[in-house]
Amino acid sequence: MDTWISSLSSSNYNLFFFTTISFLVSALFFMKYLRRSKVNLPPGPPGWPIVGNLFQFSRSGKQFFEYIKDLQQIYGPIFTIQMGTRTIVIITTPELAHEALIEKGTILASRPKENSTRTIFSSNKFTVNSADYGPVWRSLRRNMVSEMLSSTRLKGFYGVRVTAMDRLIDRFKTEAESTQGVVSVIKNVRFAVFCILTSLCFGVEMDEETIVKIDETMQSVLYTVMPRLDDYLPLLSLFYLKQRKKAKQVRENQIKTLVPFIERRRSSIANPELDTTEAKFSYLDTLFELKVEGRKSSMSNAELVTLCSEFLNGGTDTTSTAVEWGIARLIQNPEIQRKLYEDIKSTVGDRVVDEKDIPNLVYLNAFTKELLRKHPPTYFTLTHSVAEPVKLAGYDIPTYVGLEFFLTAIAEDPKHWSDPVQFNPDRFLCGKEDADLTGIRGVKMMPFGIGRRICPGMNMGTLHVNLIIARMVQAFEWCAPDDATEIDFSEKLVFTVLMRNPLQAKIKPRV
Numbered sequence: 001m002d003t004w005i006s007s008l009s010s011s012n013y014n015l016f017f018f019t020t021i022s023f024l025v026s027a028l029f030f031m032k033y034l035r036r037s038k039v040n041l042p043p044g045p046p047g048w049p050i051v052g053n054l055f056q057f058s059r060s061g062k063q064f065f066e067y068i069k070d071l072q073q074i075y076g077p078i079f080t081i082q083m084g085t086r087t088i089v090i091i092t093t094p095e096l097a098h099e100a101l102i103e104k105g106t107i108l109a110s111r112p113k114e115n116s117t118r119t120i121f122s123s124n125k126f127t128v129n130s131a132d133y134g135p136v137w138r139s140l141r142r143n144m145v146s147e148m149l150s151s152t153r154l155k156g157f158y159g160v161r162v163t164a165m166d167r168l169i170d171r172f173k174t175e176a177e178s179t180q181g182v183v184s185v186i187k188n189v190r191f192a193v194f195c196i197l198t199s200l201c202f203g204v205e206m207d208e209e210t211i212v213k214i215d216e217t218m219q220s221v222l223y224t225v226m227p228r229l230d231d232y233l234p235l236l237s238l239f240y241l242k243q244r245k246k247a248k249q250v251r252e253n254q255i256k257t258l259v260p261f262i263e264r265r266r267s268s269i270a271n272p273e274l275d276t277t278e279a280k281f282s283y284l285d286t287l288f289e290l291k292v293e294g295r296k297s298s299m300s301n302a303e304l305v306t307l308c309s310e311f312l313n314g315g316t317d318t319t320s321t322a323v324e325w326g327i328a329r330l331i332q333n334p335e336i337q338r339k340l341y342e343d344i345k346s347t348v349g350d351r352v353v354d355e356k357d358i359p360n361l362v363y364l365n366a367f368t369k370e371l372l373r374k375h376p377p378t379y380f381t382l383t384h385s386v387a388e389p390v391k392l393a394g395y396d397i398p399t400y401v402g403l404e405f406f407l408t409a410i411a412e413d414p415k416h417w418s419d420p421v422q423f424n425p426d427r428f429l430c431g432k433e434d435a436d437l438t439g440i441r442g443v444k445m446m447p448f449g450i451g452r453r454i455c456p457g458m459n460m461g462t463l464h465v466n467l468i469i470a471r472m473v474q475a476f477e478w479c480a481p482d483d484a485t486e487i488d489f490s491e492k493l494v495f496t497v498l499m500r501n502p503l504q505a506k507i508k509p510r511v
């Protein structure tokens, strides 16, 4: 949300034009105001005409989640902000999340209208995450879960993970040789996760150069769909023609990069004898065959690109961000690192830790849960919207509102956690303070969301975080590059919440 400010100042203003537009917008807003003033929305900071709270936010100099934290102190568990034309309701407590996403789950399971850039990249809302709650969403989601993410399917991809983990440890060793032991955490972990997901998605093992190229394409897509000022003030879109042109180029490049893999897979299914190196099964295969409710035609290549990109993006940044924060916590707390290593050593002995060991690694599981509580990779769920007007906490929620669930506030609610700000995996040992991540038995933390739209990759995401951390801690002792350095825990909101300064860590191989 920060990026639009700089682009605005660089735009070439035409004063007369802007004034006329402002007048028209004011009239429009006034009419909208008359209509909306009858609605009993949750309270919130008074806004300015046209822009609402947009400039108050930008002038606060804070990141979006910091601004929201401040407003929570003033307005309580549920409040409204007006960002230009967008009305956003923020929910910050477990009780209200339960009311919204479990008790009234079907009504709050929709997604808001998209801007024109997002529509290009979602093939007009043809993805699991963007589709409205209805037949298309059901078909796409059911396919993704049952064919790729169920526990049986996950087990079938065991070999892919073993290869990726061995490669990860080797990469750390190689990097450390030329840097006196200092390695970049997120870069290598991201690469490992991406290797797994590309293999599952396209059914091929790829060389490093190809994987890096696809990853760069995916990252440029994520940056292109990030919010801009004209998402909030659509009439300013005239000043963003260059960005819209750029978005089309990024889309073309995304299609150009991924279509060859789609064609290759098609041809290898048609002629299995030609390439024996390909995997027996991939996400693409399921999409080739999928019948989407309410559609007669099969998917176009552009739609296949969109769905494959969703699969790759959904699990890469989230997982690698979590691991980076995890290693930062281990460096900050050598005692926690020692306990984790002891847990692995006493459970698996001298052999390499395997994903089948994970259910027995009690401390590792507690550590990962605490990691996802304290550092949910995204601070908000994806935006929800309502299919029909509904009441929440006694307030009106009309259909034009976007709902944001503030995950860190929910996971640090002092009514539900002892010493909530403290990073302490022990809280999950011996059932002292447990939490059901699905929210069905009550909500205390929800790093994957809850209800109808809960992350379908929850099992895979948790498995990857557990496995990567176990392998990294078994192979190396982790410390700060210079033993005196304090880890900087400040955050930067991009798509996930990253460490402001990407973590550099010193590794010492364990003997």
Ligand code: HEM
Binding pocket: 128, 129, 130, 141, 310, 311, 312, 314, 315, 316, 318, 319, 322, 376, 377, 378, 380, 381, 382, 383, 447, 448, 449, 450, 452, 453, 454, 455, 456, 457, 458, 460, 461, 462, 465
């Ligand atoms: C640690 C890892 C992960 C975390 C923390 C995470 C978190 C989330 C969150 C917070 C949401 C939004 C839920 C909502 O809107 O209420 C979500 C949705 C989603 N995630 Fe994940 N995710 C992770 C891994 C994955 C993986 C591995 C995949 C697939 C390969 C995936 C695919 C998706 C999809 C498709 C959605 C949209 C669901 C829908 O709208 O029905 N995620 N995830």
